[in-house]
Amino acid sequence: MAAPYDLNDDGVVVIIGSGAGGGTLGNELAQKGVDVVILEAGARIEYEDFINDEWESFGQLAWGDKRTTSGDWRVARDFPNLPAWIVKAVGGTTTHWAGASLRFQEHEFRTLSHYGKVDGANLLDWPLTLAELEPYYAKAEDKMGVTRTNGIAGLPGNNNFKVLKAGADKLGYKECHTGNMAINSDFRDDRMACQQTGFCFQGCKWGAKWSTLYTEIPKGEATGKLEVRPQSMALKIEHDASGKVTGVLYADKDGNRHLQKARLVCVACNSIESPRLLLNSASAMFPDGLANSSGQVGRNYMRHTTGSVYAVFDKPVHMYRGTTMAGIIRDEARHDPSRGFVGGYELETLSLGLPFMAAFLDPGGWGRSFTSALDNYASMAGLWIVGEDMPQEQNRITLHAEMKDEHGLPIPDVHFDDHPNDAAMRNHAYAQGRALYEAVGAIRTFPTPPYPSTHNLGTNRMSEKASDGVVNKHGQTHDIKNLFVSDGSQFTTGGAENPTLTIVSLAIRQADYIAQEMATGAI
Amino acid sequence: MTTVYEGKRRGLSRRDVLRRGGKVGIGAMLVISGSAVISPQFAWGLETSGLAPEAVATLIQMARDIYPHDHIEDRFYAIAVKSYDERAGKEAAFKEMIEAGVADLDRRAGAGGYRGLGWEDERVDILRQVETTSFFQTVRGGLVTGLYNQKELWPLFGYEGESYSKGGYINRGFDDIEWL
Ligand SMILES: Cc1cc2nc3c(=O)[nH]c(=O)nc-3n(C[C@H](O)[C@H](O)[C@H](O)COP(=O)(O)OP(=O)(O)OC[C@H]3O[C@@H](n4cnc5c(N)ncnc54)[C@H](O)[C@@H]3O)c2cc1C
Ligand code: SF4
Numbered sequence: 001m002a003a004p005y006d007l008n009d010d011g012v013v014v015i016i017g018s019g020a021g022g023g024t025l026g027n028e029l030a031q032k033g034v035d036v037v038i039l040e041a042g043a044r045i046e047y048e049d050f051i052n053d054e055w056e057s058f059g060q061l062a063w064g065d066k067r068t069t070s071g072d073w074r075v076a077r078d079f080p081n082l083p084a085w086i087v088k089a090v091g092g093t094t095t096h097w098a099g100a101s102l103r104f105q106e107h108e109f110r111t112l113s114h115y116g117k118v119d120g121a122n123l124l125d126w127p128l129t130l131a132e133l134e135p136y137y138a139k140a141e142d143k144m145g146v147t148r149t150n151g152i153a154g155l156p157g158n159n160n161f162k163v164l165k166a167g168a169d170k171l172g173y174k175e176c177h178t179g180n181m182a183i184n185s186d187f188r189d190d191r192m193a194c195q196q197t198g199f200c201f202q203g204c205k206w207g208a209k210w211s212t213l214y215t216e217i218p219k220g221e222a223t224g225k226l227e228v229r230p231q232s233m234a235l236k237i238e239h240d241a242s243g244k245v246t247g248v249l250y251a252d253k254d255g256n257r258h259l260q261k262a263r264l265v266c267v268a269c270n271s272i273e274s275p276r277l278l279l280n281s282a283s284a285m286f287p288d289g290l291a292n293s294s295g296q297v298g299r300n301y302m303r304h305t306t307g308s309v310y311a312v313f314d315k316p317v318h319m320y321r322g323t324t325m326a327g328i329i330r331d332e333a334r335h336d337p338s339r340g341f342v343g344g345y346e347l348e349t350l351s352l353g354l355p356f357m358a359a360f361l362d363p364g365g366w367g368r369s370f371t372s373a374l375d376n377y378a379s380m381a382g383l384w385i386v387g388e389d390m391p392q393e394q395n396r397i398t399l400h401a402e403m404k405d406e407h408g409l410p411i412p413d414v415h416f417d418d419h420p421n422d423a424a425m426r427n428h429a430y431a432q433g434r435a436l437y438e439a440v441g442a443i444r445t446f447p448t449p450p451y452p453s454t455h456n457l458g459t460n461r462m463s464e465k466a467s468d469g470v471v472n473k474h475g476q477t478h479d480i481k482n483l484f485v486s487d488g489s490q491f492t493t494g495g496a497e498n499p500t501l502t503i504v505s506l507a508i509r510q511a512d513y514i515a516q517e518m519a520t521g522a523i
Numbered sequence: 524m525t526t527v528y529e530g531k532r533r534g535l536s537r538r539d540v541l542r543r544g545g546k547v548g549i550g551a552m553l554v555i556s557g558s559a560v561i562s563p564q565f566a567w568g569l570e571t572s573g574l575a576p577e578a579v580a581t582l583i584q585m586a587r588d589i590y591p592h593d594h595i596e597d598r599f600y601a602i603a604v605k606s607y608d609e610r611a612g613k614e615a616a617f618k619e620m621i622e623a624g625v626a627d628l629d630r631r632a633g634a635g636g637y638r639g640l641g642w643e644d645e646r647v648d649i650l651r652q653v654e655t656t657s658f659f660q661t662v663r664g665g666l667v668t669g670l671y672n673q674k675e676l677w678p679l680f681g682y683e684g685e686s687y688s689k690g691g692y693i694n695r696g697f698d699d700i701e702w703l
Contacts, residue, residue: 052685055672158692159700166703195691205687315702320682322697354682358671366589366663367647374671375592378681440703 005037005227010261012037014248016234019092020503021487022268023212027220028511036226039250041233042089050203054356057202063088071416074449078363083414084453086270090230091213095203098325099182101146102497103137106130111493115342121390126492127464127473136505144182144210153185154178158322160349163381167436168329175330182210196322237281245483268486271456275397276412291477296469300391302494303453305422307385309433311442312376319351319381333496341424344496345387385429388496390419455499460489474513482523553580569601573612578625584638588646589663599676603669624658
């Protein structure tokens, strides 16, 4: 049974956020007998209640609190108050995610040494190697039931995949398959197999796709050591005179404030809210925000170099049927500067329903060039580009100078400028995507701009030295021993791969470290 | 949407409309009768409240010119602009912006007004001139969901919508492509 903890219980570990990072960490700690309270801003919506309707589902789950944008990215023009597409609910963005689960490549942990200095980029090696993370990747893949690992079969290819595969063959790509997906291809872990419903982005109503909402969290609760407190928005992390954190001030659903005491605090609010919370927790002792002696809190915001290519054919495809992202080409993920950029990218199948296609195909677009594309919706195939983008110091989350949220706290501004390397990579990927579809008879192709960020990374980055970043190789802040960061904001660099498998692996590893440090009394 | 009503019998004739005192627009498929915009051809009508029916008819034409789909009936565009009519009834500033925007389109079009221009290209030329105005952007922005989020319209684009209640596509053609 879920254990309710007292507000004054200062023996608990408080985790803020219940998504990929926070939900996993909570369960891992509870399994080790550690008392855990997860504060989650969103409501608890069980998977039966998810909605097979793009806008309705977005209204049900997405983070809609106001944010502002700046910088030269197109999102700032098209969606000025929606920089990111992420979730506010128990389970976090693992409710909306597509399930693509890839390990980083070895060199992606040491980009500065491997790529060399890149002008305007704040590259840095991770204080961690692939070899160190491999055992945790293996645990994460087993936990999440990733296809093509642990003897789990791949998912069957849907129509969209078949078009991708035919094009990949024509272009001579060698590594193309239905992906490493945290989606059951068969009954496993008390969850059923994928029914090819095609609403992975709206939350899987069958529970076939891994989400902390119905895996990690109930498992943790079953130990009697984990309490998840929904509709509890953390406002400020408190500390004592020695500089150790002591608890978290939060607002409940009625706006009433409570202070939950804590032995240790882990921040896992995704890469916009995590730095915002640290910045909003500024005090006389830490005037620039908590854990910010390096000045790097909120900086190096990354979102992957993305974009989509859609193509129309003279015959039907029905790309929206079946698993949204079960299809990948990995040949371009290598680092090969002869292409005109450092790092690499993946090509993955992607489809949007008609309502989202109208909103995202060419935001702001109108007239026949736009509508004739939609007229051919049933004959459309699509892919998504996801590649490594460059960390840049000025790409950052800051506190808005005037605008406040309902709790009176400054809202975040998200600034992003494309690095020339990002643009070069995107253009290369557009050309490859286009060639791929033309090779199988596409009549028209559409290079579609990036959507509001689904991958948000890097704003509390890991570093060897305290002066270069916010946390060490365990996600422990350099400045405050009992304050941790447990989400994608730890990423030193982004890699070409979708981030969640790495977030989960880091959380499992962090749980080992926290339990060990607590046992020895170090924290 | 209850405000778009279907005529009693399909094909309310041009004569029926004229008998009811309606004005038939020049070359247009929509007619104005009292406070309603009527489509004689497809037998539906839209009762307006916040805006003059002429303005609503122009918005319907404008909506089609912005997002032209030849296989989609005016009815769907009418449903999409209905919310502007409703909002105009509640917000004076909004009403003023829409009315001024419509008047501007008519002024730019000359004698017969915006709806009097026979070719889509002629009307689109005018829309390009006002593309950056808040009037145009408000109308266009609202249509993205106002038009494309109408469930009745999805099948006309070959989108099947909700699929959970039908058991997903596992036995309904997720991999039925044959032409590759
Ligand atoms: C449509 C879509 C598709 C995606 N597909 C993939 C994919 O295929 N593969 C992949 O690897 N990744 C994918 N992602 C990205 C993936 O979902 C994220 O990388 C991952 O969920 C991030 O984990 P996190 O723990 O950092 O944050 P989240 O999962 O977003 O969790 C953060 C939680 O913190 C809560 N929170 C925030 N602020 C506060 C506060 N102040 N107080 C209390 N709680 C707070 C939020 O409500 C949220 O529940 C996708 C994302 C989207 C939107
Ligand atoms: S396609 Fe599969 S994983 Fe996606 S929502 Fe449907 S059943 Fe779930």
